[in-house]
Amino acid sequence: MTDPQPAHEIEAVFRQKGIPFTRQRRQIWDFFAGADRAATITEAADALRGEGVGQATVYRTVQLLSDLGLLARVQDGRGEICFIAPPIGHSHPLICGVCRRVVRFDGDGDVAELEARLAEATGFAIYGHHLEIYGICPxxxxxxxxxxGE
Amino acid sequence: MTDPQPAHEIEAVFRQKGIPFTRQRRQIWDFFAGADRAATITEAADALRGEGVGQATVYRTVQLLSDLGLLARVQDGRGEICFIAPPIGHSHPLICGVCRRVVRFDGDGDVAELEARLAEATGFAIYGHHLEIYGICPxxxxxxxxxxGE
DNA sequence: ACTCCAGTTGAGAACGGTTCTCAACAGTGT
DNA sequence: ACACTGTTGAGAACCGTTCTCAACTGGAGT
Structure with missing residues (x-):
């Protein structure tokens, strides 16, 4: 439905902010964008270790990409912290609890109404939400x- | 709206499953049930250290309570893992990003419709979801x- | 009451993921 | 070519979590 942003579009985001888009950052982005499943930082570090990317760099870059809104943090079926790209345009993930494949969808319409009701009922100033749906893919x-045959 | 279960109701849940409800487990339950805010395991361990509860026991008991569905794991405004009681009856948390106060609400009606649409569109067998809303309390x-005056 | 026994607990060690440190390096502008 | 600023990688340090194991607790049976 929503395909990952190609690296050159991401590069534009970096340039626009004056942040260097290095070889390592591209490799890390490609790893997450190329996977159709949620992946852990450890998995990224393991995959890129042989390609000359240190694990400290993986941690730093995932943090950076998250701060830029280019990577979203989710949990898999066992509560493990994973990351997926791209969360652009504020979609929500439907995650397969078995293989961690992710399908993105836009559920904001449904949540917005709920948020309005809550704001009125509780007096909270609502600024965000986190919605993940879990299932098993076909x-x-x-x-x-x-x-x-279970 | 939903008040924490008193300890004797929790004890009934334990007894029903043949699991001992020890002094330490009661103290840990009371800590989370007595707080109206989400609390981390570290906070619980710190608070109970002086009362003769070891930190290993806190970790084990939080795990146990979570498995029994008596404690729910959420994230605060900075992404820290916290726990709140009680999630009974499948409600969702509205969390204050500043003080971590939690108000529970039932948003399943809104999500159920969305889930049905998704199941049809994607072929996923949907089995659960995770919805948290963030705001700033009055x-x-x-x-x-x-x-x-910011 | 006494004993037995399965399960729980606490202290500390061990573990593993994440962050920090610092010297080497890369990229950009001059 | 040079200086400058920010990035990188290796390894140490850090800290939250889990493991180990001996002591303890509470309940059942006698």
Whole structure:
């Protein structure tokens, strides 16, 4: 539905802010953008270790990308912290609890109404929300049935 | 709106499953149930250290309470992992980003419709969701204005 | 009451993910 | 070529979490 931003668009975001878009940052971005599943920082560091990217750099860059709003933090089925790209345009993730594949959707219309009701009822000044939906994707469902028909 | 379960109701849940409800478990439950804000495990361990509860026990008990569905894990405004009680009856938290005060609400009606649409559109078998809303509570808003009128 | 026993607890060690330190390096402008 | 600013990588340090194991607790049976 929403495809990852190609690296050159991300580069534009960096340039616009005067932040260097280095080789390592590109590699880290490509790792997350190229995966269609949520990935942990550890997985990124492991994958990029052989390609001359240190783990400190992976941590720093993931932090940086998150701050820029180019990477979103989510939890997988077991509560592990993962990251996905791109969250641009404020969509929400539907995450497969088995393979961590992510489908993004726009659910803001539904939440906005709820938020308005809550703001009125509680007096809170609402500034954000976090919505994730968990399911099992079609291919994992198929695999599961073929496996042991649970 | 929803008040914390008194300890004797929690004890009933434990007894029903044949799990001992020890002094330490009661103290840890009381800590979270007595707070109207989300609290971290570290905070609980610090608070209970002087009362003869070891930190390993705090970790184990929070895990246990979470498994029993008596404690819910949320994130505060800075992404820190906190816990709140009680999530019973599947409500969602509205969290103050400043003081971490939590107001619970039932937003399942809104999410259920969205989930149905998603299930149809994607073929996922949806089994759960995670919804948190962030705001600033009335008293923190007041304090902020009195402070420096930002 | 006494004993037995399974489960729980606490202190401290161990572990592992994250952050910090600092010297080497890369990129940009002069 | 040079200086300057910010980035990088290796490894140490840090700190939250889990593990280990001996002591303890509470309940069941005698």
């Amino acid at each position: 291919s994992c469902r198929a695999a599961k049935e073929g496996d042991h | 008293s923190c808003r007041a304090a902020k204005e009195g402070d420096h």
